[in-house]
Amino acid sequence: MHQPVQIDSTFIENHTDFNELIRLLQEAFAANSVIVPQRHHHDFPNPATTKDTTLLLMPAWNPGFEAGVKVVTVNPGNNQFELPAIQGSYLYMDAKTGVLKAIMEAKNLTAKRTAAASALASSMLSRPETKSMLMIGTGALSINLIKAHASVRPIEEVFVWGRNPAKATIICDQLKTEKFKTLPVNTIKEVISKVDLVSCATLSEQPLVLGADVVPGQHIDLVGAYKPNMRESDDGLLRRASIFLDVMEGGLKESGDIAIPLQEGLITKEDIKADLFDLCANKHSGRTDSTEITLFKSVGHALEDLIAAKYYYSKYN
Structure with missing residues (x-):
């Protein structure tokens, strides 16, 4: 047998x-x-x-x-x-x-496929010249997300923030041999407006990536906040960004990042530009210009x- x-x-x-x-x-x-x-x-x-x-x-x-x-x-x-x-x-x-x-x-x-899906989205949504990145979160996904994003964009510098500064330092130490530089930071606000890409993978119930802090041309990758009561982004970011999901059905209801603004009428289903099925099948072109703020929200998919x-x-x- x-x-x-x-x-x-x-x-x-x-x-x-x-x-x-x-x-x-x-x-x-x-x-x-x-x-x-x-x-x-x-x-x-x-x-x-x-x-x-x-x-x-x-x-x-x-x-x-x-x-x-x-x-x-x-x-x-x-x-x-x-x-x-x-x-x-x-x-x-x-x-x-x-x-x-x-x-x-x-x-x-799961960590590898999640990071790969975010990088796949980035390859269509972030600017090709993306060179700097802020990683928010120091869990098991953080190193994978950094490596995956760096595989599709010419990342030269990565900043790492976590609630526990010691963990951020450990992440940076583990990436010392990579082709990009890594630096721990004390606050999100000190670097978020200076980077091309922001990736967030936390269990936060309070927004960490704020619309008031992002700048034109950035790509925002939201991977955590997997429950309807969790949020990594605020209403201000949803108002400013072009929104994309990994999968439409789950993405609309599984995370508070999308579900709460939908319930409150801040956004509608029609405000979601596309998911990975549409992007990969070339049914949507992804980023339209260099000043667009793109947001990718991932909830995971069995595919x-x-x-x-x-x-x-x-x-x-």
Whole structure:
């Protein structure tokens, strides 16, 4: 009987070429042949922690080729076990036979595909001469986002801000061997108006990227704030920016960055210019001029997981 291979976080880390992964995502969004059912979301009691555990199932199916499902649990009480709250695996299958081909570590796979999707959007929305970047947030995504963005634009200087300054310094130290310079900063405001690109990946419920601080020509990449009550941008930014999403359906309701302004009537669905499906299929041209402020809001999509899983499986074999 066929035994699935095990692909761990270290393998994923050591076998990522962002240019390759970005190209594969672009092809998949353009083709739009992957069937992605609605994400399953289930809450279950957890007597050990007295806090509910959430089970998330994210399937994707490319008929006749590959299929997969990401299985994730969110356990708010895991700190008492000294474990991360989010645990997960990706099950990669042959769509013709249903045979399970691989079990992959999901956290790093998700980080890589998320960063690659943001960089894919940047390749169509940021100015080609983009040379400087502000990274807001110091979590697992930050280094991936910096590297991915630098793979599609000639980044020379990266500023890093986090609520914990020590973490920002650690991020910069880990990127010392890269072709760009990295510098930790004490405040967002001191550099945000001086950079070409702003990437934000936090769990903030209060806006961090303000419309009053951004300048013409910038590209804003919003990756965090994944719940309807979370926001990384304020109303002022939404008023000034051309808004793009990774996927239309999820992007309109899953994050407060878009859902709250929609509910309050600040923007309408028609104000959303395009998503990655339209951009990659050349149904929308992306940035229109050098002074436009572009905003990309990402909530994640199971298509990205499947393409990343296929990519790492091909590297393994």
